[in-house]
Amino acid sequence: MRQVKALLFDTFGTVVDWRSGVARESAPFLAKHGVAMDPVAFAVAWRKRYQPAMEAVRTGQRPFERLDVLHRENLEATLRDAGADPAAIPEADLAAWNRAWHRLDPWPDGIAGLARLKTRFIIAPLSNGNIALLLNMAKRAGIPWDTVLGSEVAQAFKPTPQAYLRTAEVLGLEPAECMMVAAHNRDLAAARRCGLMTGFVARPTEHGPGQTTDLAAEQDWEVVATDFMDMADKLGCPA
C-alpha cells in the first residue's frame, strides 16, 4: 500500500446517495406532468436501466456514449413504463430532469472524508459518469476532487478493464499506484484483476433500508472501512 499515490472513487452509491437524490429531484417533475409514481420508485426504476444500457456498449452492440445520453434514453423509457408520454413533456423539462444526476448529495462523511484523504493522495472519481455530470455534481456539492476524469477519457465503462487501466495511464501511474475505492465488491474485483489496490467502504442504505447486497467486504480488500473518515484513519491521513 505504500506505493499508492491516487485514490479513485466509484461515485454513484460510494460518494453520493443517488437514490434519495434522484427521488428528490424527480418529485417536482412527476407532479408537474401528472405521472402517478412514487419518486423513490421512479428513481429505482430509472436506475434499473443503467447497467443494461452500459452493457450494450461493453459488448460492442453500440459505440461508447456518455452517461448523460444513456440517462436521457432511460428517463424516456422509464416514463413510458409509467404510462407517460415523454413527447408530451417540454424538451427543457426533460433536459433539466435528466440533470437530476448532476445534483446528488454526498453521504454525510463524504466531503470531510475526501478532504482528509486529499491531504495525502490524489483523489479523483473513477465512475461511469461523464465529465460534465461529475464536474457539475462536484461544483454544486463541494466535492474536492483533484481532477474529474469522466468515462469518456477511458472510452469504456467499468468493469471493462480499459476503464481502470486507461485511467491509471493518463495519471502517469502504474495500476498498483492507484487504489479503487468503492461500495461495490464487483467493482473492486474488476479493479484488482487489473492490478489496482482496493478499498471497500460500506454504504448499507444505498438501495434503501432493505438492502441485501454489498453489506460487507467479500474479499480481502487492502482496506475495509465503515466510511471515508474511517478510511482516512486507516490510511494515516491527519484529522
Add this chain to the structure above:
Amino acid sequence: MRQVKALLFDTFGTVVDWRSGVARESAPFLAKHGVAMDPVAFAVAWRKRYQPAMEAVRTGQRPFERLDVLHRENLEATLRDAGADPAAIPEADLAAWNRAWHRLDPWPDGIAGLARLKTRFIIAPLSNGNIALLLNMAKRAGIPWDTVLGSEVAQAFKPTPQAYLRTAEVLGLEPAECMMVAAHNRDLAAARRCGLMTGFVARPTEHGPGQTTDLAAEQDWEVVATDFMDMADKLGCPA
C-alpha cells in the same frame, strides 16, 4: 459575459512561470552531468522546441502525442545541442529531469486569484500539457482546479480549433459559456474564432526582463486584467 460558466486557463506562462521553474529544476542535473550551460538559457532552449514539436502533430505529420513525450524528445535534442550525450545520462535522471515541467510555481497572484475566481466559475486548465503533467503541477503547487483536462481529452493542441471546441463540449457547455484566459494574444484570437469569450492577463516577464511580445492586449478582449486578482475584481468575484 453573463452566460460564462467556465474559465479555461492557458497554463505555461499564464498560470505558472515556466522559465524560472525549468531553470531551477534543470540546474542540479546540468551540474551533475557536467553540461556547461546556464540554466535559464537551457530552459529557453528546451522551450524553443515546444511549438515545432506540436506543429508536427497539428499538421498531421505525426499522430497526437502527450506533451510529456514531446518534452522528453526535446530534452534529449537540447542536450545534444549543448554538446552532451543523453545516452550517457541514466534513464532515471532523464525521467526526473523531464518532470521539471510538473514542478513549476504559479505567478505570485496565481493561487489567491484562482481561489477567488473559483467561487463564481468552474476553473480548469486549457493547456497543451497532458493530464498527469497538469495534475502533478497542481497538486504540488496547490492550484485549486475544479478539474484537470489535459490535451489528450481533446486530442489536439492549441490553436487547433478542436482543442477549444472539444473542451467546451466535454464540459457540456456552449463555446460562449466558456472564457479562455491567457497571457498570449494568439491563443485568445484562436479561442475567439471558436466562439469563446476571452480574457487577457499580462505576464510581462514570462520571457524574462527583455520581453517584447504580449505586453498588452492586441484586440478588444472581453476582459483585460493585470493579474488574476484584477481579473477577479473585474468579474465581480468576492475578495
